[in-house]
Amino acid sequence: HAADAHRTDLMTLTRFVLNEQSKRPESRGDFTILLNHIVLGCKFVCSAVNKAGLAKLIGLAGETNVQGEEQKKLDVLSNEVFVKALVSSGRTSILVSEEDEEAIFVEPKLRGKYCVVFDPLDGSSNIDCGVSIGTIFGIYVVKDGEPSLDDVLQPGKNMVAAGYCMYGSSCTLVISTGSGAHGFTLDPSLGEFILTHPDIQIPKKGKIYSVNEGNAKNWDGPTAKYVQKCKYPEDGSSPKSLRYIGSMVADVHRTLLYGGIFLYPADKKSPNGKLRVLYEVFPMSFLLEQAGGQSFTGKERALDLVPTKIHERSPIFLGSYDDVEEIKALYAAEGKE
Numbered sequence: 001h002a003a004d005a006h007r008t009d010l011m012t013l014t015r016f017v018l019n020e021q022s023k024r025p026e027s028r029g030d031f032t033i034l035l036n037h038i039v040l041g042c043k044f045v046c047s048a049v050n051k052a053g054l055a056k057l058i059g060l061a062g063e064t065n066v067q068g069e070e071q072k073k074l075d076v077l078s079n080e081v082f083v084k085a086l087v088s089s090g091r092t093s094i095l096v097s098e099e100d101e102e103a104i105f106v107e108p109k110l111r112g113k114y115c116v117v118f119d120p121l122d123g124s125s126n127i128d129c130g131v132s133i134g135t136i137f138g139i140y141v142v143k144d145g146e147p148s149l150d151d152v153l154q155p156g157k158n159m160v161a162a163g164y165c166m167y168g169s170s171c172t173l174v175i176s177t178g179s180g181a182h183g184f185t186l187d188p189s190l191g192e193f194i195l196t197h198p199d200i201q202i203p204k205k206g207k208i209y210s211v212n213e214g215n216a217k218n219w220d221g222p223t224a225k226y227v228q229k230c231k232y233p234e235d236g237s238s239p240k241s242l243r244y245i246g247s248m249v250a251d252v253h254r255t256l257l258y259g260g261i262f263l264y265p266a267d268k269k270s271p272n273g274k275l276r277v278l279y280e281v282f283p284m285s286f287l288l289e290q291a292g293g294q295s296f297t298g299k300e301r302a303l304d305l306v307p308t309k310i311h312e313r314s315p316i317f318l319g320s321y322d323d324v325e326e327i328k329a330l331y332a333a334e335g336k337e
């Protein structure tokens with residue numbers, strides 16, 4: 001029966017990526033090995049995050065435990081796990097982590113052809129109240145010669161893969177290697193990520209806007225006008241709903257599946273917005289474009305931006321194609337004023 005076939009024909013993330021890579025004659029399995037190490041990190045963090053509450057109770061994870069040892073905070077612990085997993089994969093040359101001020105250059109004997117930029121635990125301030133948080137990553141191929149920061153200061157369109165893992169009611173990993181965005185859910189009994197959302201397509205237009213309204217006082221004209229239109233539509237359509245979790249992975253995941261727009265605009269306090277280009281804006285923009293949506297910085301297509309610093313920030317407007325078109329038109333009109 002079809003149902004049985006579905007139940008027994010488990011499409012794991014590893015199988016899925018091997019299938020994808022087998023279409024590329026030049027691939028030698030390096031990417032699959034790299035991805036397996038990223039997935040190992042995600043499984044570790046998933047387990048640690050799920051225990052965080054209990055750990056707090058019994059004095060682990062960021063507290064002093066029964067032996068009186070200062071336990072590492074989850075974001076520090078997660079960062080160490082990802083750095084160690086990526087270095088030991090032997091497939092990376094440069095790592096950029098939200099947790100490390102400087103880029104990490106892998107020692108020559110362990111170098112590989114990829115650079116990974118990542119936020120090991122984005123939104124970690126939400127851990128204590130149980131709100132979903134996540135890991136976000138993007139992957140570049142190093143240029144020839146000695147690894148240098150130029151290998152990671154590339155526009156997002158040069159990424160060969162990007163993804164996030166959300167630690168929520170279930171552990172969901174969404175990834176793209178350039179042929180669509182695909183969602184996998186961790187089956188804890190198997191310890192495998194199973195394909196549950198093949199080829200995600202974001203609705204062309206959505207009914208939800210997602211922004212921190214608390215910053216409204218500091219918004220520029222186009223953003224203020226756009227949010228006003230969401231709340232008081234001029235064309236007689238019904239107002240959009242506001243959904244803002246304050247954890248980028250959760251807000252973007254909902255946007256990807258339900259449609260709508262996620263905004264972290266510039267404001268007078270932060271002229272470049274808050275979110276980081278390399279390991280928040282680029283990976284999420286890559287995924288949204290692969291799902292048929294788009295991502296805009298207020299000036300240009302987000303993936304065209306060329307970063308000059310590894311922790312650079314940028315405003316971001318991402319989501320359903322038609323919704324982002326509306327805010328692009330408002331910025332274009334401002335440009336003409």
Ligand code: P6P
Nearest residue numbers: 122123124125212246247248249
């Ligand atoms: P605000 C979490 O701290 C984070 O980096 C993103 O995950 C989230 O989208 C954003 O900041 C929330 O920022 O200023 O609205 O609290």
